[in-house]
Amino acid sequence: MSTQLAFASIGELAGRLRRGELSAASLVQCYADRIATLNPTSKAFISLDIDRARATAESLTIGPADSLLKGIPYACKDLFDVKGMVTSGGSRVLADNVAEHDADAVTQMNRAGAIFIGKNNLHEFAYGATGENTLYGTPPNPYDQSRLAGGSSSGSAAALGYGLCAAALGTDTGGSVRAPAALCGLVGFKPTFGRISTEGVIPYSWSLDHVGTLTRSAADTALLFNALASKVQTPAAVKLEGLRIGIPEGFFFERADTEILDSIDRLMNFLRGTGAKLIPVTMPSMEHSRTVSLTVQMPEALSYHNRYLEQRGALYSQDFRAGLALGQCLLAEQYIRAKRFIESYRRDMDRAFDGIDLLLTPATPAIAPKIGTVEVTVDGKAEPAGNAITRYTSFFNMTGHPAITLPCGMHSEGLPIAAQFVGKHFGDEELIATATLIESSYDFKITLPDIK
Amino acid sequence: MKRLQQQTLLGIRDQLGSYAWDDAEISELVDPQLGIITGFQELLDQLELLRKVDLGSIPPAADISSK
Numbered sequence: 001m002s003t004q005l006a007f008a009s010i011g012e013l014a015g016r017l018r019r020g021e022l023s024a025a026s027l028v029q030c031y032a033d034r035i036a037t038l039n040p041t042s043k044a045f046i047s048l049d050i051d052r053a054r055a056t057a058e059s060l061t062i063g064p065a066d067s068l069l070k071g072i073p074y075a076c077k078d079l080f081d082v083k084g085m086v087t088s089g090g091s092r093v094l095a096d097n098v099a100e101h102d103a104d105a106v107t108q109m110n111r112a113g114a115i116f117i118g119k120n121n122l123h124e125f126a127y128g129a130t131g132e133n134t135l136y137g138t139p140p141n142p143y144d145q146s147r148l149a150g151g152s153s154s155g156s157a158a159a160l161g162y163g164l165c166a167a168a169l170g171t172d173t174g175g176s177v178r179a180p181a182a183l184c185g186l187v188g189f190k191p192t193f194g195r196i197s198t199e200g201v202i203p204y205s206w207s208l209d210h211v212g213t214l215t216r217s218a219a220d221t222a223l224l225f226n227a228l229a230s231k232v233q234t235p236a237a238v239k240l241e242g243l244r245i246g247i248p249e250g251f252f253f254e255r256a257d258t259e260i261l262d263s264i265d266r267l268m269n270f271l272r273g274t275g276a277k278l279i280p281v282t283m284p285s286m287e288h289s290r291t292v293s294l295t296v297q298m299p300e301a302l303s304y305h306n307r308y309l310e311q312r313g314a315l316y317s318q319d320f321r322a323g324l325a326l327g328q329c330l331l332a333e334q335y336i337r338a339k340r341f342i343e344s345y346r347r348d349m350d351r352a353f354d355g356i357d358l359l360l361t362p363a364t365p366a367i368a369p370k371i372g373t374v375e376v377t378v379d380g381k382a383e384p385a386g387n388a389i390t391r392y393t394s395f396f397n398m399t400g401h402p403a404i405t406l407p408c409g410m411h412s413e414g415l416p417i418a419a420q421f422v423g424k425h426f427g428d429e430e431l432i433a434t435a436t437l438i439e440s441s442y443d444f445k446i447t448l449p450d451i452k
Numbered sequence: 453m454k455r456l457q458q459q460t461l462l463g464i465r466d467q468l469g470s471y472a473w474d475d476a477e478i479s480e481l482v483d484p485q486l487g488i489i490t491g492f493q494e495l496l497d498q499l500e501l502l503r504k505v506d507l508g509s510i511p512p513a514a515d516i517s518s519k
Contacts, residue, residue: 322477328470343514426516
């Protein structure tokens with residue numbers, strides 16, 4: 001029973017809560033018991049708020065008119081402020097940083113009736129996609145504990161992957177929600193830039209940061225988005241027949257694991273079979289996109305962390321300090337030029353979206369790397385593991401388009417494979433609705449991890 | 453463009469108003485030995501290529517507005 005509940009979607013849980021088959025208090029207890037058993041392995045949570053969650057759950061009455069999130073336990077990456085709790089950023093630097101207010105996203109979740117249970121581990125201050133954390137440990141992948149869950153929202157992905165909560169909030173600056181979700185067999189979503197408030201979230205790079213969600217289904221993503229975003233519209237009825245899906249040429253299908261490409265091929269065949277139109281799309285040049293992103297990220301990160309460096313500089317990890325030092329040594333014109341390139345990418349992408357409704361790419365070029373992997377080699381070319389994990393996701397942080405990653409198969413090595421769909425600016429509702437339709441139509445079901 | 457010298461970065465640190473990075477950290481940017489961070493010279497080389505691209509009057513990216 002515990003396992004069945006722990007891996008149920010929000011939709012299933014909400015139904016049971018409404019029918020009186022399950023109480024919110026027993027659901028909180030189910031996750032609390034699993035966290036007590038599995039957190040030492042999963043390293044998913046940095047801090048917990050179980051007593052308050054129990055009290056909240058016991059006070060709830062859930063009726064048919066209530067939000068489907070009412071009584072649903074969720075967690076957030078430890079960059080989000082929760083009043084009265086430490087927001088550590090996964091770092092020694094902020095070990096005493098007690099929040100005075102809830103982050104906007106936490107307020108919105110709580111307002112919808114969701115129950116906060118704890119804060120998730122992460123790559124220190126979101127600097128890195130491997131999720132490695134020397135202080136709190138590195139969350140392992142639920143499908144293979146010798147491999148990474150991915151990051152930087154590593155604990156959020158592990159929390160869902162190990163069945164420790166029903167949904168989680170993360171942040172995505174280059175793929176830090178979508179990539180770990182993809183590697184762990186979950187659904188990861190980042191909205192159009194700015195559609196979910198980042199107020200009360202420790203920034204990494206203001207120009208690229210998005211608050212995003214990790215869930216078990218696209219249908220669950222819709223529930224969270226409705227609670228988190230402003231001015232949510234009911235999407236027009238979506239159907240796959242006639243849907244124009246852009247398939248980018250080049251970059252997004254190069255240097256990728258052949259089994260991942262095969263899975264995306266099967267998905268494309270399914271979509272063709274439904275009457276969707278797959279249309280080749282020429283994308284902006286990606287040649288320098290990582291350079292552009294890094295040139296914006298590091299000075300912005302330095303600008304924020306400058307407030308702590310003088311007094312607490314020695315408490316940062318060595319690799320983050322090195323990144324901040326790099327940010328110090330870039331020129332102002334290089335930063336401004338990078339931001340002009342981002343504007344250029346946005347304009348090119350707007351043109352690319354003429355004549356299509358959404359884009360389809362693989363979510364990652366590789367399955368979850370082994371913990372400790374420095375470089376990933378695909379097609380004979382090596383690249384740093386973190387760069388590989390986010391190679392297909394980071395561009396859309398610069399352009400600000402909404403994007404969702406969905407599981408679409410299993411690799412022969414027993415790890416999940418995922419696809420990424422990208423929508424038009426402010427087309428979040430249609431993107432999520434289309435993803436929900438695809439997941440309900442296509443055999444996306446992947447086996448659950450065998451958690452010992 | 454000449455290859456980056458450690459002295460240049462030490463000058464930035466000491467003369468342009470910067471956090472007091474350790475000499476070893478500055479050295480690592482110029483001549484990576486520990487594998488903590490690599491590719492700063494490569495990044496600068498790529499930025500030099502980008503400097504030569506004419507972006508016309510395209511402004512820096514700002515917020516995205518709904519149409």
